[in-house]
Amino acid sequence: MSKIRRHQTQNELLIFERSSPGKIGYRLPPLDVPAVAADEALGAENVRGEIAGFPEVSEVEIIRHFTRLSTWNYAIDLGLYPLGSCTMKYNPRLNEAVARIEGIVDAHPYQPQALAQGAMRIQQTLERYLAHIAGMDAVTLQPAAGAHGELTGILLIRAYLQSQGDAREVVLIPDSAHGTNPATAAIAGYKVKEIASNERGTIDMASLAAAIDDSVAALMVTNPNTLGIFEQDIAEVAALLHDRGAQLYMDGANMNALVGVARPGDFGVDVMHLNLHKTFSTPHGGGGPGAGPVAVKSHLEPFLPVPRIAEEAGALRYDHDRPRSIGRVRAFYGNFGVLVRALAYILAHGGDGLRNATLDAVLNANYIRKGIENDYHLPYDAPSMHECVFSHNKQVARGVKTGDIAKRLIDYGFHPYTVSFPLIVHGALMIEPTETESKAELDLFIDALKSIAREVETDPQLVLRAPQTTRTSRVDETRAARKPILIWEPPANGA
Amino acid sequence: MYPPEYRYTKEHEWVHVSGESAAVGITHHAQDQLGDVVFVELPDVGAKLQANGAFGTVESVKAVSDIYAPIGGDVTEVNEALIDMPELLNSDPHGAGWLVRLKIFDATELEALMNAGEYAEYVAAEGG
Numbered sequence: 313m314s315k316i317r318r319h320q321t322q323n324e325l326l327i328f329e330r331s332s333p334g335k336i337g338y339r340l341p342p343l344d345v346p347a348v349a350a351d352e353a354l355g356a357e358n359v360r361g362e363i364a365g366f367p368e369v370s371e372v373e374i375i376r377h378f379t380r381l382s383t384w385n386y387a388i389d390l391g392l393y394p395l396g397s398c399t400m401k402y403n404p405r406l407n408e409a410v411a412r413i414e415g416i417v418d419a420h421p422y423q424p425q426a427l428a429q430g431a432m433r434i435q436q437t438l439e440r441y442l443a444h445i446a447g448m449d450a451v452t453l454q455p456a457a458g459a460h461g462e463l464t465g466i467l468l469i470r471a472y473l474q475s476q477g478d479a480r481e482v483v484l485i486p487d488s489a490h491g492t493n494p495a496t497a498a499i500a501g502y503k504v505k506e507i508a509s510n511e512r513g514t515i516d517m518a519s520l521a522a523a524i525d526d527s528v529a530a531l532m533v534t535n536p537n538t539l540g541i542f543e544q545d546i547a548e549v550a551a552l553l554h555d556r557g558a559q560l561y562m563d564g565a566n567m568n569a570l571v572g573v574a575r576p577g578d579f580g581v582d583v584m585h586l587n588l589h590k591t592f593s594t595p596h597g598g599g600g601p602g603a604g605p606v607a608v609k610s611h612l613e614p615f616l617p618v619p620r621i622a623e624e625a626g627a628l629r630y631d632h633d634r635p636r637s638i639g640r641v642r643a644f645y646g647n648f649g650v651l652v653r654a655l656a657y658i659l660a661h662g663g664d665g666l667r668n669a670t671l672d673a674v675l676n677a678n679y680i681r682k683g684i685e686n687d688y689h690l691p692y693d694a695p696s697m698h699e700c701v702f703s704h705n706k707q708v709a710r711g712v713k714t715g716d717i718a719k720r721l722i723d724y725g726f727h728p729y730t731v732s733f734p735l736i737v738h739g740a741l742m743i744e745p746t747e748t749e750s751k752a753e754l755d756l757f758i759d760a761l762k763s764i765a766r767e768v769e770t771d772p773q774l775v776l777r778a779p780q781t782t783r784t785s786r787v788d789e790t791r792a793a794r795k796p797i798l799i800w801e802p803p804a805n806g807a
Numbered sequence: 808m809y810p811p812e813y814r815y816t817k818e819h820e821w822v823h824v825s826g827e828s829a830a831v832g833i834t835h836h837a838q839d840q841l842g843d844v845v846f847v848e849l850p851d852v853g854a855k856l857q858a859n860g861a862f863g864t865v866e867s868v869k870a871v872s873d874i875y876a877p878i879g880g881d882v883t884e885v886n887e888a889l890i891d892m893p894e895l896l897n898s899d900p901h902g903a904g905w906l907v908r909l910k911i912f913d914a915t916e917l918e919a920l921m922n923a924g925e926y927a928e929y930v931a932a933e934g935g
Binding site: 732 | 840843868869871894
């Protein structure tokens with residue numbers, strides 16, 4: 313490969329292709345103790361001679377390789393990241409400063425409990441704050457992400473119903489749900505029954521009433537739902553379920569619309585998860601890991617995963633003696649570093665600050681909605697909460713679909729919105745700005761979408777060929793999915 | 808567009824009965840809505856399908872969708888060609904993109920399904 317473009321955009325070889333046999337990036341001092349054969353000390357079966365294809369590069373080569381790759385990324389630290397349903401909010405640097413405090417960053421899960429009281433107090437405090445924010449009675453911090461929280465929550469419901477001698481077999485799920493909801497119910501051994509939405513985009517009460525019988529264990533609902541619309545009948549939904557002995561699970565993915573304003577526990581939810589990497593500003597995706605704490609009402613509390621934090625005379629301990637518990641759902645105590653960051657976010661904001669963040673998130677989504685409502689088709693006109701969902705109906709007549717508009721947004725310097733979801737909107741553009749953005753950034757984004765809508769009318773090919781400002785232009789998504797190449801193999805001739 | 812000898816479901820599957828045997832697939836409208844199909848999961852030969860029961864999945868670049876049986880029956884054959892060529896569902900959904908063949912239980916179940924004209928109207932009413 314010859315160098316034809318500036319570093320930031322040049323095509324980067326794989327690290328395996330950069331390897332030169334025998335090259336090392338370190339020099340060790342002479343051995344000053346008697347040499348020991350590894351296979352004698354460890355047992356021959358535990359010793360590996362060579363790792364085939366292991367890349368051999370110098371330090372500067374590996375640093376440059378990964379730094380160059382990092383410049384190909386888009387990040388929340390570069391600009392608006394409007395992925396609907398993902399709540400890509402800014403990750404405050406204060407969180408990082410707190411997470412790097414010596415006693416926190418060096419804490420070890422095998423530390424004696426007497427010497428881990430501070431870390432345990434962080435967990436206890438976060439559990440209590442999250443319970444208060446959700447309007448629930450108890451919280452487990454163990455689940456490592458949202459879907460893991462869902463599974464934990466549904467297993468809690470199953471354990472509770474079994475303890476009542478009332479094992480049931482069906483979980484109801486609205487057709488606007490996140491795909492993880494039916495997957496969770498199926499993994500937990502339930503049959504999934506779908507509930508249709510009404511013309512407002514919310515749960516159809518007549519369909520729900522017709523679907524509820526004594527075989528129904530729970531309804532899994534996201535509120536606000538994936539259209540960004542608040543389920544205004546949620547209290548009646550809860551009453552309908554409870555009258556028939558069923559439980560209400562809430563997917564808390566969209567809690568960024570509710571924190572400090574409405575509490576799921578107050579509108580009848582029995583169990584829910586929270587996404588700390590969404591609502592509570594911890595790193596998301598590649599910066600992860602996530603955390604999906606589960607909050608429950610008191611009747612589900614005996615079934616929470618072990619261990620639970622107990623307090624006696626001011627001393628904290630992990631209580632494993634919980635005979636009705638569903639058991640552990642994760643090793644140790646959850647993604648502790650993430651939990652620290654979420655607590656830092658909550659304490660830095662305080663109750664008023666969290667409420668303001670929610671109000672700003674809703675304001676920003678509605679500002680975008682108003683800004684582009686004449687340019688894009690709005691399939692449901694109920695008030696938007698933290699995100700707004702448009703469709704490509706106005707553009708599709710010119711041959712331009714939601715995925716094309718999303719790719720053109722890249723040329724305008726923005727990360728795309730969520731494409732083709734929720735499924736009940738054909739050709740969906742799902743936009744969630746979060747409270748992070750200023751009016752100036754939102755105006756740039758609105759201008760970009762309006763400009764793309766004009767391009768669709770005047771020069772649709774421009775949009776269909778996008779992106780053109782990136783390292784690679786359109787990739788063949790279909791072929792990548794049909795014939796994926798998942799493993800790098802060295803060239804057969806060794807060249 | 809929609810073969811007159813087939814019968815159709817509201818979930819956008821078709822069934823073509825000849826004698827006691829029936830072929831089942833998804834409609835042109837279904838594949839158009841899904842976009843490029845990249846993976847198809849089908850039941851084993853011998854599986855018993857109930858009418859309206861999910862029996863497989865179709866994965867496209869956009870979404871994963873369940874496929875529902877238009878009528879009940881024993882699976883006698885599955886379309887092995889789809890494993891390597893899922894694109895047949897896009898290029899020929901009513902022909903080479905068939906999914907399974909059934910030995911049907913009860914031909915009267917067909918009476919609940921739409922004919923080609925009714926299905927075309929149903930698709931038009933859905934905005935497709």
